[in-house]
Amino acid sequence: MKKIAIVLSVCLLLSAAAGCAPAVTDSEKPLVVAMELAYPPFETKDSAGNPSGVSVDFAKAFGEYIGRKVIIENIAWDGLIPSLQTGKADMIVSSMTITEKRKEMVDFSDPYANALLAILANKNSGISSIDDLNQPGKKVAVKTGTTGDIYAREHLQNAGRIELADESACVTEVVQGKADAFIYDQLTIYRNWKTHEDATVAVFIPFQDVEQWGVAVRKGNTELLDKLNAFIAKFRSEGGFDKLTQKYLAEEKAAFEELGFQWFFDLK
Amino acid sequence: MKLELIGLTKTFNGQQVLGPIDFSDTIDTLAVVGPSGSGKSTLLRIIGGLLLPTEGRVMMDGEEAGHDESSLMLYRRRIGFVFQQGGLFRHMTARQNITVPLVHVHGFTQAEADARANALLSRFGLLSQAHKRPGALSGGEQQRIAIARAIAPRPRLLLLDEPTSALDPEFTTEVLDMISELKADGIRFIIVTHEMGFARHACEHIAFLHEGRLLEYGPSEQLFAHPQTPEFARFLSKLLEWNIVRE
Amino acid sequence: MKLRELFLQNRNEKALPLKAALNLLLLTVIIVAVFWLSLTAVGVTFDFSFVSEYRTRIGQGFLMTLLISLASFAVSLLLGVLSALGQGSRVLMLRYLCGFYVKFSRGTPLMMQIYLFFYIIGTAWGIDNRFVAGVLILSIFEGAYISEIIRGSLLSIEATQWEAAKAVGFSRSQTLRLVILPQMVTRTLPALTGQLASIIKDSSLLSWIAVIELTQTIREISADNFKLFECYFLLGLLYLALTLPVTLITKKLEKKFSYET
Numbered sequence: 040m041k042k043i044a045i046v047l048s049v050c051l052l053l054s055a056a057a058g059c060a061p062a063v064t065d066s067e068k069p070l071v072v073a074m075e076l077a078y079p080p081f082e083t084k085d086s087a088g089n090p091s092g093v094s095v096d097f098a099k100a101f102g103e104y105i106g107r108k109v110i111i112e113n114i115a116w117d118g119l120i121p122s123l124q125t126g127k128a129d130m131i132v133s134s135m136t137i138t139e140k141r142k143e144m145v146d147f148s149d150p151y152a153n154a155l156l157a158i159l160a161n162k163n164s165g166i167s168s169i170d171d172l173n174q175p176g177k178k179v180a181v182k183t184g185t186t187g188d189i190y191a192r193e194h195l196q197n198a199g200r201i202e203l204a205d206e207s208a209c210v211t212e213v214v215q216g217k218a219d220a221f222i223y224d225q226l227t228i229y230r231n232w233k234t235h236e237d238a239t240v241a242v243f244i245p246f247q248d249v250e251q252w253g254v255a256v257r258k259g260n261t262e263l264l265d266k267l268n269a270f271i272a273k274f275r276s277e278g279g280f281d282k283l284t285q286k287y288l289a290e291e292k293a294a295f296e297e298l299g300f301q302w303f304f305d306l307k
Numbered sequence: 308m309k310l311e312l313i314g315l316t317k318t319f320n321g322q323q324v325l326g327p328i329d330f331s332d333t334i335d336t337l338a339v340v341g342p343s344g345s346g347k348s349t350l351l352r353i354i355g356g357l358l359l360p361t362e363g364r365v366m367m368d369g370e371e372a373g374h375d376e377s378s379l380m381l382y383r384r385r386i387g388f389v390f391q392q393g394g395l396f397r398h399m400t401a402r403q404n405i406t407v408p409l410v411h412v413h414g415f416t417q418a419e420a421d422a423r424a425n426a427l428l429s430r431f432g433l434l435s436q437a438h439k440r441p442g443a444l445s446g447g448e449q450q451r452i453a454i455a456r457a458i459a460p461r462p463r464l465l466l467l468d469e470p471t472s473a474l475d476p477e478f479t480t481e482v483l484d485m486i487s488e489l490k491a492d493g494i495r496f497i498i499v500t501h502e503m504g505f506a507r508h509a510c511e512h513i514a515f516l517h518e519g520r521l522l523e524y525g526p527s528e529q530l531f532a533h534p535q536t537p538e539f540a541r542f543l544s545k546l547l548e549w550n551i552v553r554e
Numbered sequence: 555m556k557l558r559e560l561f562l563q564n565r566n567e568k569a570l571p572l573k574a575a576l577n578l579l580l581l582t583v584i585i586v587a588v589f590w591l592s593l594t595a596v597g598v599t600f601d602f603s604f605v606s607e608y609r610t611r612i613g614q615g616f617l618m619t620l621l622i623s624l625a626s627f628a629v630s631l632l633l634g635v636l637s638a639l640g641q642g643s644r645v646l647m648l649r650y651l652c653g654f655y656v657k658f659s660r661g662t663p664l665m666m667q668i669y670l671f672f673y674i675i676g677t678a679w680g681i682d683n684r685f686v687a688g689v690l691i692l693s694i695f696e697g698a699y700i701s702e703i704i705r706g707s708l709l710s711i712e713a714t715q716w717e718a719a720k721a722v723g724f725s726r727s728q729t730l731r732l733v734i735l736p737q738m739v740t741r742t743l744p745a746l747t748g749q750l751a752s753i754i755k756d757s758s759l760l761s762w763i764a765v766i767e768l769t770q771t772i773r774e775i776s777a778d779n780f781k782l783f784e785c786y787f788l789l790g791l792l793y794l795a796l797t798l799p800v801t802l803i804t805k806k807l808e809k810k811f812s813y814e815t
Contacts, residue, residue: 120782140779203763204762215673357721376726393715394717394718396718398733408722411728
């Protein structure tokens with residue numbers, strides 16, 4: 040009988056442990072913000088290894104606004120949405136574009152920024168528009184799961200797709216000519232083109248509707264969502280995004296103005 | 308069978324472990340004894356063609372053991388060698404240990420080799436173990452198979468390097484019994500051994516090695532009764548210390 | 555019979571089939587229960603409906619992983635044998651080269667080697683085919699381990715075996731063919747099949763250079779449908795389907811060649 044009692048208590052222990060799911064609605068708890076710290080200057084690390092960038096400042100400002108401490112969780116891109124689903128994080132601020140498919144998994148705040156895709160092409164590939172890329176025999180590098188990936192999947196079906204896990208591998212493929220082009224957001228393409236001007240060309244002609252970035256929260260978490268939307272409106276009207284631009288993106292903004300592009304935070 | 312050793316020396320890493328040794332006599336049955344480290348095993352390996360001497364020559368019935376690998380190989384094929392332990396091929400059965408060299412070295416057909424192996428195995432009461440690998444045999448059985456393998460091609464000389472040193476006492480007897488049976492068959496052998504009773508009673512001659520030198524050689528009964536050198540006398544008295552008390 | 559005897563068995567003793575079955579069943583129930591409770595705790599429900607939609611791609615990825623693993627196994631075996639022999643070579647440069655190769659491959663992460671070989675050496679020498687490059691990179695990495703397996707077993711063959719081969723009159727080639735090789739095969743085979751299981755798992759890292767094998771396929775699918783947990787759960791099952799039979803064969807081989815001890 041003693042043995043049965045032991046077995047029973049083990050079962051009880053197991054179920055008790057499983058019952059200890061985090062109660063995330065508790066407003067006393069720190070706000071856990073998930074982002075992939077691999078996308079400077081939005082989400083990155085400073086030289087001391089601490090999270091830094093536009094999204095980090097933005098998240099901290101929001102934490103101040105609602106009076107909760109903010110913890111930044113660095114999570115790989117593939118794991119961001121699952122981190123919301125499993126309660127590891129309360130929200131995602133990771134330059135994430137609002138898409139229909141993502142909306143099935145999470146709820147998005149009002150958009151806070153615009154983004155457009157651009158093309159980084161190998162100099163010898165002869166690519167000067169998106170139509171040059173959508174040809175049999177052309178190969179396009181994308182970062183798995185990004186909007187560039189999604190765009191290529193849906194609109195560049197004539198071209199071959201090379202899905203890679205990080206941005207620098209995508210750029211390397213283009214520089215070495217293993218891939219003809221890399222599709223990513225304008226800013227990243229601009230920066231990488233500047234670094235590899237001898238081997239690449241950048242194509243900034245818009246080829247899709249403007250994408251919008253939003254903050255993602257767990258489905259049904261309207262309480263947090265409402266606060267977020269109120270905060271975004273307030274932050275914008277108080278010039279918060281302009282300050283972030285000045286702090287992190289002054290040079291890029293000048294270049295964008297010269298090229299005649301719409302700036303990230305200028306929502307029409 | 309006449310064995311001649313002429314100016315034999317062996318040096319390992321600048322240190323002379325053997326010789327110079329000069330020897331010439333007809334071999335019937337010879338026991339080589341001496342303290343450990345006296346060069347007995349080295350000498351036996353040189354006679355067996357497993358080791359090249361640093362200087363000197365080995366002659367068997369007037370024929371010189373070669374100095375290069377291919378002539379040494381031919382020389383070795385006419386000699387049987389039994390190691391202290393672990394000399395059987397571990398992946399072969401007892402029977403294969405005997406037949407494979409017969410087939411691949413001595414040109415036997417498989418049937419001839421099997422017949423020879425079976426005759427030896429049954430004579431020495433090992434037939435029931437013939438299908439086993441060495442790992443499944445007792446130490447005594449392993450050594451008897453090794454002896455059977457060594458004599459199967461009918462070599463002109465059998466060399467045994469301490470064949471019972473690694474055995475439990477009850478197996479020592481069965482191995483020594485087998486060797487003295489071979490003696491009755493007229494098989495000539497040289498044995499390196501610590502079994503003084505066997506050296507004295509079962510071997511015609513005895514050689515005493517001390518610090519790499521051949522100090523004594525002669526008929527065994529005679530030498531055992533009257534050691535010629537203080538080294539041999541001391542060696543014997545040490546070995547027999549406990550036996551004497553019991554006698 | 556006491557209750558405890560149903561669950562205990564002396565070390566080195568096999569349990570009776572019924573007793574083994576009972577314990578295995580109970581263990582399965584516990585594992586499934588823990589897993590299920592964990593899932594409920596984090597509020598994740600599994601939905602595997604996507605599998606049929608993507609079955610062709612999953613099947614192709616599975617085959618690709620199998621193909622890469624077998625090809626790499628063959629090439630790494632060749633590299634391993636050559637490097638093991640090279641480490642014992644009289645040509646000093648060859649000996650050092652093989653030694654350096656083994657130390658480098660075993661001492662650095664596979665991921666770093668994949669990037670280094672593909673983007674620098676592969677590009678420089680014009681190896682642009684991702685399958686070929688992937689197989690080569692994986693073979694070079696695993697070959698170092700196989701080299702050590704082979705060298706270890708060669709060194710473990712006792713000096714007496716070589717000497718006995720000499721004593722019975724075998725030539726150099728007969729010694730290798732009749733004595734050394736058969737013993738090496740029996741000693742290395744279990745470890746080599748174990749290495750095959752490692753190769754299968756390690757091949758997943760080739761997804762970093764977009765070789766469309768099983769892991770890359772699953773990554774692509776999960777990026778498309780966001781069913782990360784289902785996808786990776788399935789991934790684990792599919793790898794087990796490859797590695798478990800290999801492990802069983804290894805066990806069988808170990809048993810078969812246990813005369814060594």
